[in-house]
Amino acid sequence: MIAVPFTQASIAANRFGFGARPGELAAAGSDPRGRLNCVLGALADRSVEGLALGQNVPLILRGPMPVGSWAPSRLPEADSELIAHLRDLYLDDATLSARLDEGTRT
Numbered sequence: 001m002i003a004v005p006f007t008q009a010s011i012a013a014n015r016f017g018f019g020a021r022p023g024e025l026a027a028a029g030s031d032p033r034g035r036l037n038c039v040l041g042a043l044a045d046r047s048v049e050g051l052a053l054g055q056n057v058p059l060i061l062r063g064p065m066p067v068g069s070w071a072p073s074r075l076p077e078a079d080s081e082l083i084a085h086l087r088d089l090y091l092d093d094a095t096l097s098a099r100l101d102e103g104t105r106t
Helices: 024-029 035-042 080-089 094-104
Strands: 050-053 067-070
Touching: 035 050, 080 094
Parallel strands: 050 067
Antiparallel strands: none
């Protein structure tokens, strides 16, 4: 486990508030931009780099510390078992269910 010297500005680094003291989460949650990048700055002496999974780096990870991004160039086709699991998962959500039906028609 890595101990990071949290400040009130970076206490909600992961939006779940682990380690937050009463009142700090509300203050930090009001503007989450750069929270994880601040943590990277605190870990700079450990050769830690940030990595965003997707084509764009989210606001919470943007800042002065270098951050890379990765996205697969091509995803494999979803098999019928995965589609069936997603249908079960989205059963009670009309919006997601409709989007899944729309996406699997093509």
